[in-house]
Amino acid sequence: MEKKFFTISVYSENNVGLLNRISGIFLKRHINIEGLNVSKSEIKNISKFTIVVFTTEDWTRKIVAQIEKQIEVIKAFYHTDEEIIYQESALFKIASHLLFDERQIQNIIKESNSQIVTVSRDFFILAKTGRRHEIDEMHDELEPYGIMQFVRSGRIAVTKAAMPITALLNEYENNN
Amino acid sequence: MDTMTKKKTTHKNPKKLRVSGAEAIIHCLLAEGVDLIYGYPGGAIMPVYDELYKFQDKLTHILTRHEQGATHAAQGYARVSGKVGVAMATSGPGATNLVTGLADAQIDSTPMVCITGQVPRHLLGSDAFQETDIIGISTPVTKWNYQITTAEEIPGIMAKAFFIAKSGRPGPVLIDITKNAQFDELDFHYEACTGVRSYQPTPVVKAEALEMAADLINNAKKPYIVFGQGVILGEAEKELKAFVEKSGIPAAWTILGLSAMNTDHPLNVGMVGMHGNYGPNVLTNECDVLIAIGMRFDDRVTGNLESYAKQAKIIHMEIDPAEINKNVQVDVALLGNAKETLKKLLPKIKKNSHETWHNEFKLKYEEEFKTVIENDLHPKKEGLTMGEVVEEINKASKNKAVIVTDVGQHQMVACRYAKFDQSKSNITSGGLGTMGFALPAAIGAKMGAEEREVVAIIGDGGYQMTIQELATIYQNKTAVKIVVLNNDHLGMVRQWQELFFESRYASTVMTNPDFVKIAEGYHIKAQRVSERKNLKAAVEEMIAAKEPYFLEVKVEKEDNVFPMIPSGASVSDIRLK
Ligand SMILES: Cc1ncc(C[n+]2csc(CCOP(=O)(O)OP(=O)(O)O)c2C)c(N)n1
Numbered sequence: 001m002e003k004k005f006f007t008i009s010v011y012s013e014n015n016v017g018l019l020n021r022i023s024g025i026f027l028k029r030h031i032n033i034e035g036l037n038v039s040k041s042e043i044k045n046i047s048k049f050t051i052v053v054f055t056t057e058d059w060t061r062k063i064v065a066q067i068e069k070q071i072e073v074i075k076a077f078y079h080t081d082e083e084i085i086y087q088e089s090a091l092f093k094i095a096s097h098l099l100f101d102e103r104q105i106q107n108i109i110k111e112s113n114s115q116i117v118t119v120s121r122d123f124f125i126l127a128k129t130g131r132r133h134e135i136d137e138m139h140d141e142l143e144p145y146g147i148m149q150f151v152r153s154g155r156i157a158v159t160k161a162a163m164p165i166t167a168l169l170n171e172y173e174n175n176n
Numbered sequence: 177m178d179t180m181t182k183k184k185t186t187h188k189n190p191k192k193l194r195v196s197g198a199e200a201i202i203h204c205l206l207a208e209g210v211d212l213i214y215g216y217p218g219g220a221i222m223p224v225y226d227e228l229y230k231f232q233d234k235l236t237h238i239l240t241r242h243e244q245g246a247t248h249a250a251q252g253y254a255r256v257s258g259k260v261g262v263a264m265a266t267s268g269p270g271a272t273n274l275v276t277g278l279a280d281a282q283i284d285s286t287p288m289v290c291i292t293g294q295v296p297r298h299l300l301g302s303d304a305f306q307e308t309d310i311i312g313i314s315t316p317v318t319k320w321n322y323q324i325t326t327a328e329e330i331p332g333i334m335a336k337a338f339f340i341a342k343s344g345r346p347g348p349v350l351i352d353i354t355k356n357a358q359f360d361e362l363d364f365h366y367e368a369c370t371g372v373r374s375y376q377p378t379p380v381v382k383a384e385a386l387e388m389a390a391d392l393i394n395n396a397k398k399p400y401i402v403f404g405q406g407v408i409l410g411e412a413e414k415e416l417k418a419f420v421e422k423s424g425i426p427a428a429w430t431i432l433g434l435s436a437m438n439t440d441h442p443l444n445v446g447m448v449g450m451h452g453n454y455g456p457n458v459l460t461n462e463c464d465v466l467i468a469i470g471m472r473f474d475d476r477v478t479g480n481l482e483s484y485a486k487q488a489k490i491i492h493m494e495i496d497p498a499e500i501n502k503n504v505q506v507d508v509a510l511l512g513n514a515k516e517t518l519k520k521l522l523p524k525i526k527k528n529s530h531e532t533w534h535n536e537f538k539l540k541y542e543e544e545f546k547t548v549i550e551n552d553l554h555p556k557k558e559g560l561t562m563g564e565v566v567e568e569i570n571k572a573s574k575n576k577a578v579i580v581t582d583v584g585q586h587q588m589v590a591c592r593y594a595k596f597d598q599s600k601s602n603i604t605s606g607g608l609g610t611m612g613f614a615l616p617a618a619i620g621a622k623m624g625a626e627e628r629e630v631v632a633i634i635g636d637g638g639y640q641m642t643i644q645e646l647a648t649i650y651q652n653k654t655a656v657k658i659v660v661l662n663n664d665h666l667g668m669v670r671q672w673q674e675l676f677f678e679s680r681y682a683s684t685v686m687t688n689p690d691f692v693k694i695a696e697g698y699h700i701k702a703q704r705v706s707e708r709k710n711l712k713a714a715v716e717e718m719i720a721a722k723e724p725y726f727l728e729v730k731v732e733k734e735d736n737v738f739p740m741i742p743s744g745a746s747v748s749d750i751r752l753k
Pocket of ligand 1: 582583584585586587609610611612634635636637638639661663665666667668669
C-alpha cells in the first residue's frame with residue numbers, strides 16, 4: 001500500500017499522561033510522528049490532538065483504532081491532505097541590520113505574506129503561517145542571509161466534512 | 177487453611193466518614209467486594225499496610241515472595257473466579273516488579289487492579305529514594321493507569337479503576353498513590369462507577385450484521401468455529417454450546433479458549449495454533465465460513481497471514497473494535513459481547529449437522545493419533561513422556577482439576593491433552609508466554625476456587641523463575657499440586673535449536689538442583705518419579721493429598737512437541753513430525 005501523509009485528529013479528555021499513552025501507540029508500531037499539536041477544541045474541556053504521520057492507510061486505520069481504545073479518548077479520525085484545511089506556523093529570528101542592508105529581504109517578506117512581529121535593535125521576528133512547503137520555501141530563501149533562530153509548529157487542521165463530536169458526547173451522556 | 181480463608185464481609189458504605197487516604201483505600205476495596213489481595217510491603221505503601229493490619233478480619237493480604245508473584249497470583253485468582261484480582265506493591269523496585277504481570281494480564285485480558293505506593297507529591301520527579309515513574313513505565317502494559325496525589329481523589333479513582341478493569345474487554349489497571357495522599361484525610365463516600373464518558377466498553381451488535389452472519393452460516397457447506405477466551409470472559413459458554421449443537425458446526429479452541437466447551441464434546445475438534453491439532457489447523461484452509469468467537473487471530477494461531485483461511489468468508493465476534501481487521505480482514509464483524517451476540521444469532525440459525533465435513537476432522541484426527549498422540553499418551557519407548565503424565569492427571573482428577581501451566585513444551589502438551597468438563601479451568605500465560613507464571617498463578621487459582629483441585633504443570637526452567645513462592649504456599653497452606661516435568665533442558669527452546677539451529681544447544685541445558693529436597697525445605701510433601709511403573713500411583717497420591725504436594729517427573733530429555741507449524745509457515749504446512 002502506498003504511503004501518504006495522514007492527519008489524525010483525536011478528541012479526548014484533558015488528562016495528565018494521555019500524550020504518553022497516545023505517543024506510545026506510534027512507538028509500538030515504529031512510526032515516526034511528523035507533526036504534533038495539542039490544543040483545546042471547539043468543545044469545552046475537551047482537548048484535540050492533531051498528529052501527522054507518513055505511512056499507509058491500513059496502518060493509520062489500525063493506529064486510530066488503538067488510539068480510540070484508550071479510556072480517555074472520545075473519538076479519533078484520520079484524513080488525507082485533500083480532506084482537510086491545514087496550516088503550520090513558523091517564527092524566524094533575523095538580524096535587524098539585514099532589513100536595511102539586504103533589499104531582497106523586504107521582497108521575501110512581502111511575497112511570502114509573512115508578518116513582522118517585532119523589531120528590536122539587534123533582531124526582528126518574522127511570523128509565517130501556511131502550508132509546510134510554503135514555510136520551507138521561505139526558509140530556503142532566507143537562509144543565505146543568516147537565520148538566527150527558526151521554529152515551526154505542529155500542524156493544525158480542520159476537516160472539510162463534519163466531525164460529529166458534540167452529537168457523540170450527547171449520546172454518551174444520555175447512555176451513562 | 178485458616179491463614180488464608182477468605183473473610184466474609186458485609187461492608188456497609190460508610191456515610192461521611194473522616195478517614196486517612198490509606199484507610200479509604202481499604203474501604204474502596206471492601207466496597208468492591210475484594211476480600212483477598214496479594215502484595216509485598218515497603219516504605220511508600222506502609223500506611224496502607226498499616227490499615228491492612230487493622231482490617232485483617234475483613235481483608236486478607238497474602239504476602240508473596242516477589243511482586244511478580246503477587247501479580248500472577250492475582251491473575252490466577254481472577255481467571256478462575258471471574259473477579260478482579262488485586263496486587264499491591266511499594267514504589268520503585270516494588271512497582272517495577274509488577275510490570276511482567278501487568279503485561280501478561282494486558283495481553284490476556286485479565287481484570288486486575290494493581291496499587292503502588294509512590295514518594296510524596298512534593299518529591300515527584302526529583303529522583304527521590306525509591307522513586308520510579310511507574311505511570312510512564314506501565315502505560316503500554318495497562319488498560320488504564322492513574323497517579324493519585326491527593327486523598328480526595330481516592331474513592332472516585334478507585335471506583336473507576338475497578339470499573340475499567342472488569343468491563344468490556346477486561347484488563348489491568350495500575351493506581352499509583354503518593355504517600356502524602358495516603359496520610360491525608362478525606363470525607364469518605366463511595367459510589368461504584370457505572371460509566372466513563374469517553375469509554376464505551378460494550379458495543380451493541382448490529383442487526384444487519386447478524387442477518388449477514390446468519391445468512392453465511394446457514395448457507396455454508398463447511399463452516400468452522402474457532403473460539404477463544406472471549407467466550408469465557410463474556411460468560412457465553414452455554415450460548416456457545418447451544419450454537420454449536422444447533423448448527424452442527426465443528427469447533428476448535430485457542431489455548432485461552434480451552435475449557436470454554438467441555439473437551440469431550442463431540443463437536444469440539446481440538447486446538448488451533450502452532451502446536452494445535454492437525455485437523456483444526458489444516459482444515460482452516462478448507463472451510464468455507466470461519467466463525468471466530470472471542471479470539472483475536474494471534475500470530476501463533478494464524479501462522480502466515482498471507483495463506484490463512486483465504487478461501488473462507490470470515491465472521492468475527494469480538495468486543496474490542498480495535499481487533500476487527502487488525503490481523504485478518506473479515507467479511508462480517510459482530511461487535512459486542514459474545515453472550516449477547518450468540519443469543520441473538522441462535523434463533524436465526526438453521527438446525528444442521530455437517531456430517532461429511534465433520535468426518536474430515538475425524539480422519540485428520542486418526543492420522544494425528546497414529547503419528548503423534550498414540551506415542552505421546554501410550555509410549556512404547558522407555559522414557560516418560562509429558563503427555564502420559566497429563567493423561568494420568570486427567571484420570572486421577574476425573575477431568576475436574578484446574579490446570580495451571582507455565583510456558584514451554586509442557587504447556588503445549590497440557591493444553592493439547594488436559595481434559596476439562598468445566599469452564600475457567602485452564603490457566604496459562606497465552607499472549608505473553610511468561611515463564612514463572614504457573615506457580616504463583618496456581619496459588620491464586622486455588623484461593624479463587626478453594627473447592628477445586630488445582631494442578632500446576634511446570635517445566636524445570638520456568639519453575640525456577642518463581643520458585644520462591646513455595647514459601648507462600650507453605651505459609652498459607654495452599655493445597656496446590658505442583659508437577660514439574662523435568663527434562664533438564666529449556667525444552668521448547670531446545671526443540672527449536674534441534675529443528676532450526678542444527679542442534680546447537682546454546683544455553684538450554686540445565687543442571688538442576690534436587691527439586692524434592694527444595695520442596696521439602698519449604699515443608700512441602702514431595703516425591704520424584706523416573707519410571708513409568710511408579711507414575712500412576714504417584715499422581716494418585718498427589719491428587720488424593722489434602723495439603724500442598726510436589727511431584728517431580730523425570731521425563732525424556734529430548735522429546736519434541738508435535739504437530740508444529742514452523743514460525744512464518746502456513747497453517748496447512750503443519751508438520752506431524
Ligand atoms: C520469562 C521468559 N524468558 C524466556 C522465555 C523463552 N522461553 C520460552 S519456552 C522456554 C523454555 C522453557 O523451559 P522449561 O521451563 O524447562 O519448560 P519445557 O519447555 O522444558 O517444558 C524459554 C526459555 C519465556 N517464555 N519467558
